[in-house]
Amino acid sequence: MTCPRIEDLSAFVDHALPARRQAALQSHLRACPVCSQQLDALRALRQELHALPSPTLGFDLAAQLQERLRDRRPPRAARPRRAGWDLLGWMPTGLAAGAALVSGLWMGGLLLGTGAAIPTTFAAADPAMARVFDPVPPGGLCAATEICRLPRNLP
Amino acid sequence: MPQPSQFDETDCIARAQRGEVAAFSELVTRNQDRIYRFLVRMTRSQEDARELTQETFLSVYQALPSWRPQAQLSTWLFRIARNQALDRLRRARHVEFVALDDALHQQVPADTPTPEAMLQARQRIAELERALARLSVEHREILLLRDIEDMPYEDIAQVLGIGLGTVKSRIARARAGLLQHMPR
Numbered sequence: 001m002t003c004p005r006i007e008d009l010s011a012f013v014d015h016a017l018p019a020r021r022q023a024a025l026q027s028h029l030r031a032c033p034v035c036s037q038q039l040d041a042l043r044a045l046r047q048e049l050h051a052l053p054s055p056t057l058g059f060d061l062a063a064q065l066q067e068r069l070r071d072r073r074p075p076r077a078a079r080p081r082r083a084g085w086d087l088l089g090w091m092p093t094g095l096a097a098g099a100a101l102v103s104g105l106w107m108g109g110l111l112l113g114t115g116a117a118i119p120t121t122f123a124a125a126d127p128a129m130a131r132v133f134d135p136v137p138p139g140g141l142c143a144a145t146e147i148c149r150l151p152r153n154l155p
Numbered sequence: 156m157p158q159p160s161q162f163d164e165t166d167c168i169a170r171a172q173r174g175e176v177a178a179f180s181e182l183v184t185r186n187q188d189r190i191y192r193f194l195v196r197m198t199r200s201q202e203d204a205r206e207l208t209q210e211t212f213l214s215v216y217q218a219l220p221s222w223r224p225q226a227q228l229s230t231w232l233f234r235i236a237r238n239q240a241l242d243r244l245r246r247a248r249h250v251e252f253v254a255l256d257d258a259l260h261q262q263v264p265a266d267t268p269t270p271e272a273m274l275q276a277r278q279r280i281a282e283l284e285r286a287l288a289r290l291s292v293e294h295r296e297i298l299l300l301r302d303i304e305d306m307p308y309e310d311i312a313q314v315l316g317i318g319l320g321t322v323k324s325r326i327a328r329a330r331a332g333l334l335q336h337m338p339r
Contacts, residue, residue, distance in 0.1 A: 005327075006327045006328075006330075006331050007323060007324050007327040009327070010323070010326055010327035010330050010331075011323050011326075011327070014301070014308070014326070016308055016323065041334055042330055042334075045302075045330060045333060045334060045337075046302050046330075048279065048283055049283065049287075049298065049302035049303055050302055050303065050305070052280060052283060052284070052303060053280065054188070054192055055191065055192055055195050055201070056188045056191065056192075057187050057188055057191040057205065057208060060184070061183050061184075061187045061208065061209065061212065062179075062180035062181075062183040062184050062187075063180075064209070065180075065183060065209065065212060065213065065216075066176070066180075068209070068213060069176070069179075069213070069216060
């Protein structure tokens with residue numbers, strides 16, 4: 001067997017090679033002092049790194065975070081929900097929709113000239129007045145020309 | 156530091172997800188020193204590491220609803236901490252070697268027999284810290300995860316978002332690089 005790459009020696013230190021490869025490398029190491037020395041250096045390095053002093057934060061981070069957590073958005077699951085909150089949340093939308101419906105019916109009543117919504121002073125006195133709301137033909141200026149036209153005998 | 160068992164950890168996270176502040180605090184307490192230890196050697200600044208440790212756990216708190224039990228908490232924590240460190244290093248543009256606090260170098264194994272051996276041990280620790288600091292961020296982070304945090308290759312692959320083959324080759328290159336920086 002030729003000398004293994006550093007990649008394999010490093011994986012050998014970590015027991016991260018497949019069993020057959022690990023065994024083959026093991027027998028090579030018995031016969032190769034160069035690779036054996038390199039392996040020892042890698043092992044010693046790993047041990048030294050593992051034994052390095054472990055700096056600690058030195059204070060209770062959890063206690064310190066409590067203040068800042070209040071400013072942050074809490075987890076979704078933690079958000080409290082009051083009973084019926086969902087229904088109340090839809091109330092403004094419902095009111096707006098209701099108001100739009102009522103005003104639409106009232107205006108529709110004006111255009112059709114029927115129903116109690118039509119003010120007597122406006123439609124009952126002169127039904128032709130409601131025609132000003134009719135669609136205007138292309139090029140036209142007024143749906144009810146008899147209303148829009150100015151009388152000739154203006155003072 | 157004792158590591159939480161899988162069952163306790165999963166249960167603790169579930170309670171934290173339900174809004175139990177005490178459960179979240181427990182997660183912080185159990186993991187704060189590991190994350191700080193990683194960050195202090197990534198950033199070479201105790202002040203930055205303290206700040207980034209806080210930011211890491213605040214990010215965890217905000218992202219907690221999206222955590223699923225299939226993911227391992229420690230790999231998730233380290234991924235967030237690593238991103239925080241890389242952002243900080245990117246903003247700093249260049250990183251100068253700053254010696255860690257002397258108090259850290261004073262920590263030598265308790266079984267060191269003689270004052271001479273103690274002095275040698277301190278010197279060796281200082282040399283190793285300096286050599287680590289001279290490595291590229293890419294090589295330093297992978298050695299911190301493998302040789303200090305003792306993380307399996309699979310977990311390292313998840314933290315760094317790389318394949319297993321890359322983990323293996325990068326660890327080897329990082330170790331070779333570190334040996335070159337160490338005095339014989």
